[in-house]
Amino acid sequence: MTAYWPSLIGGMLIGLSASMLLLLNGRVAGISGILGRLAQGTQMLPNAAFVIGLMIGPPLYRLGSGAWPSVTITASLPVITIAGLLVGFGSRMGSGCTSGHGVVGLARLSPRSLAAVATFLATGVATVTLMRLVAP
Amino acid sequence: MMRPARISSAQILVALQVLVALLAGAVFGLGLSLSGMLDPARVRGFLDVAGDWDPSLAFVLGGAVAVAFAAMVLRRHLQRPAFASAFHLPATTPIDKRLILGSAIFGLGWGLAGLCPGPALAALSLGLAPVMLFVAAMLAGMTLHDRLAARQPGGSR
Numbered sequence: 113m114t115a116y117w118p119s120l121i122g123g124m125l126i127g128l129s130a131s132m133l134l135l136l137n138g139r140v141a142g143i144s145g146i147l148g149r150l151a152q153g154t155q156m157l158p159n160a161a162f163v164i165g166l167m168i169g170p171p172l173y174r175l176g177s178g179a180w181p182s183v184t185i186t187a188s189l190p191v192i193t194i195a196g197l198l199v200g201f202g203s204r205m206g207s208g209c210t211s212g213h214g215v216v217g218l219a220r221l222s223p224r225s226l227a228a229v230a231t232f233l234a235t236g237v238a239t240v241t242l243m244r245l246v247a248p
Numbered sequence: 249m250m251r252p253a254r255i256s257s258a259q260i261l262v263a264l265q266v267l268v269a270l271l272a273g274a275v276f277g278l279g280l281s282l283s284g285m286l287d288p289a290r291v292r293g294f295l296d297v298a299g300d301w302d303p304s305l306a307f308v309l310g311g312a313v314a315v316a317f318a319a320m321v322l323r324r325h326l327q328r329p330a331f332a333s334a335f336h337l338p339a340t341t342p343i344d345k346r347l348i349l350g351s352a353i354f355g356l357g358w359g360l361a362g363l364c365p366g367p368a369l370a371a372l373s374l375g376l377a378p379v380m381l382f383v384a385a386m387l388a389g390m391t392l393h394d395r396l397a398a399r400q401p402g403g404s405r
Contacts, residue, residue: 122283127315169277198357200389206350239359
């Protein structure tokens, strides 16, 4: 269990961030939605500020712990490209991603978000499992 | 004689919103870093239920939803957010084909790379080429969707 404390506390910080955005700015902390509004040019300043803040997170972590968070990428560049296209296209089509549906939607007890989370978890598990079979 | 600069209350509200968004983004990015969710290997470990399963993501999601749920309860007692005129929450619409198909496509990409939009943007500050490539492809995918959806009447919100 002790190994999961950073995950739990990190998760609570994500929840705190979503709470701040909702109670103070009245906005849902959905990253794909924030990027979408940024691309459309609506609410430019707060959305750009959120994305800049997001990028300040890892240096803040480094300041506290002395090390950068680990990022291990095993996928090849063509797979990364296809994955990026699918993640971008899918999150717009499904009106949300792990933050919007997964954190805020579930906290709102939204049936749509529950259906979205169940769907992307299922296809995510299926994809990783299939890849393990193809290239163990 | 200098005229005192007049700052409207609307401008002050926008400035406060920007400050809140910057702070909320930093807290989100710090949370992602601390939880290990910046690491695609950890995320794929959670999705690898048939292999060496890593339950970390369940703790991240559990902690995040618990805190956000408290905020949702608190919201019911508030007329409006502190620095905006109204709460902007998505309208409750039925579960449709777009939601399911879109989420399925998202999950496929998420499983392939172990990256989703939040961690990918936060990890940009580490300056890794694959992460930059992923973000560029993700923005292209979003743009592609919005271009296609714009051609259909009543396509995307």
